Amino acid sequence: MKPYLIAAAILLVVVALAACVRRPAVKVTAEDVTYDPAVQRQIADDSLAFLQEKIDDSMTFGQVTDVFAELCAEPTADEEILFEAGTYTFTGKPMFTVSLARQIPDGEDEYYQIRAEFLFRPDADNAGITETTWLDPKDGDAFSATRRSAAFVYADTHTAQSVDLRIDQS
Numbered sequence: 001m002k003p004y005l006i007a008a009a010i011l012l013v014v015v016a017l018a019a020c021v022r023r024p025a026v027k028v029t030a031e032d033v034t035y036d037p038a039v040q041r042q043i044a045d046d047s048l049a050f051l052q053e054k055i056d057d058s059m060t061f062g063q064v065t066d067v068f069a070e071l072c073a074e075p076t077a078d079e080e081i082l083f084e085a086g087t088y089t090f091t092g093k094p095m096f097t098v099s100l101a102r103q104i105p106d107g108e109d110e111y112y113q114i115r116a117e118f119l120f121r122p123d124a125d126n127a128g129i130t131e132t133t134w135l136d137p138k139d140g141d142a143f144s145a146t147r148r149s150a151a152f153v154y155a156d157t158h159t160a161q162s163v164d165l166r167i168d169q170s
Helices: 003-020 037-054 061-071 150-157
Strands: 080-088 095-105 111-120 131-135 162-169
Touching (some): 037 095, 037 111, 061 095, 061 111, 080 150
Antiparallel strands (some): 080 095, 095 111
16 A cells, blocks of 8 residues: 555544544633623613612512512523622611612623612611522522512511612622
8 A cells, every 4th residue: 555545544534533522612601702881781771661660669579579570580691680688888877778689791891780779777677687699580480589588578578768779880
């Protein structure tokens, strides 16, 4: 057999074997995904408008959670939902705060947080209640554990000093 035919046969075998070798999957991270900042801002604005249209100050926290769940029923890309509670001094004086936040990428390495926040005076019933729970928007029952928490029960059965709907940017 001629040397060039042997070399060609070996090359053919190597190419065939290389095609059969499984290559590791390429992992795509959130940092690899790009978003149009104008589109992301529109999603945030539309989310806030939805909440403002459906929520009023007379609603219980449970009713607001129902509206929030409706908003998040069709998740956006890389969306996260945050339920948090605790006594904070965001307003300059201590207030027991219970909030839901829809967090979406802003397209510029930060996030929009579309918030529904209830503020209560600190008292013996809410003292020591703290909560920070990230909810999976793809889970159709994402809010069920939240509804059983002490923070939720407190917020749903007490009258808030104020209800604030807004967009924050981190």
